[in-house]
Amino acid sequence: DEYSLEDVVTHALRNAQRYRKPGSTINMKLQNSETAAMITIHNDGPHIADDMIDKIFEYGVSDQLDSGAHGNRGQGLFVAKTYMAKMGGTISVQNVADGVSFILSLQRGNA
Secondary structure, three states: OHHHHHHHHHHHHHHHHHHOOOOOOEEEEEEEOOOEEEEEEEEOOOOOOHHHOOHHHOOOOOOOOOHHHHOOOOOHHHHHHHHHHHOOOEEEEEEEOOEEEEEEEEEOOOO
């Protein structure tokens, strides 16, 4: 579903925008195989605390104390994970040497 995938990418990009170093770029990479497609969204910024890596996809999780006042209710990454699951895919995050990468993986259908 292209609209759900667009929402997932938008949520990941908003997160990358929020945490990237000022002036740095957000990079996206698409990798294809015969059976799968993987999109990596990378930002140069602070690492996610080890104890939060799995929790950031839970409903209501946000590190911003006044998140509700700014329209952030800790729903974006939860929605992204839910949509990816409905499409038979996954979303994960990992700390890398120069920042954080979100990895979206989807199985390719028969063309």
